[in-house]
Amino acid sequence: MDDGAAVVVGVDGSEPARRAVRLAAAEATRRRLPLRVVHGFIWPLLRVPVGPPRDAPAGGGLRPQAERLVAQAVAEAEAAAPGVRVTGEVVDGEAAAVLVGESPTAAMIVLGDRGLGGFAALVVGSVAGQVTAYAECPVLVARGAERTDGPVVVGVDGSALSRAAVRFAAGEAAVRGAPLRAVHAYRHPASAGPGDMQPLVHDPDLLRGEEDRVLAGALTELAERYPRVPVERVVAHARPAAALTEASRAAQLLVVGARGHGEFTGLLLGSVSHAVLHHADCPVAVVRAGG
Incomplete structure (x- = not known):
């Protein structure tokens, strides 16, 4: 994306x-970027008349209504x-398609967690699934409490997309003047690959050490790139959705990757994403590797 890309x-x-x-x-202010307000106007695709009805007062009709909505x-x-x-x-276009179409030149796309019309059922419906799956930039969902203090929390699992989320979260922490809290949650020994058998018996302390190393490895770049951002490492023996939801209660932003390993696999389409996007008590940013 260009340096002058809009939010x-x-x-x-x-x-x-x-x-x-x-x-x-607020994001545009922090990033010193322009802000672009967009409304996906689906009615022409459905061949619905969008102008004022015959003998209606000036300014009537669906398109003038949409234009007033954007102006407001x-x-x-x-x-x-x-x-x-x-x-x-x-x-003109369906909401998700319009927003995905904006994403190649956008710095970030921001959405509410519920909506009307084309944005209805944003978190659980097709709009959220399509935008988060296909947008070529980070997607920020406004939900929970609006805080200006507290840490930026990022979910870490060691995957490439998780590392992209860590970089994005560190940048957000830097521009916000906030600490970064990196949360790595696990429940079982990690699988080395497809078909790999997990041990029925394992040493909890040894496993904890391995999970600590996964988290440390994901944060190795930060000291050099963001030396002024304080970083707190949290390793939790818990379900990732529960750990991240709990961490969000004191956070000003929660950042997750679009896909991941283990419990984070299918993050946007499975139980972790639904839990986080439904229950997080702060805005949630979803980051892809190319975002």
């Missing part, structure tokens, strides 16, 4: 989308982030 926020007029606008405005969101963003350049656009 993009999807809006639909719902209260969660308004929270996303505030969150996106732009005004809210400008009020929340004075000095940030804010633009808005109604883009």
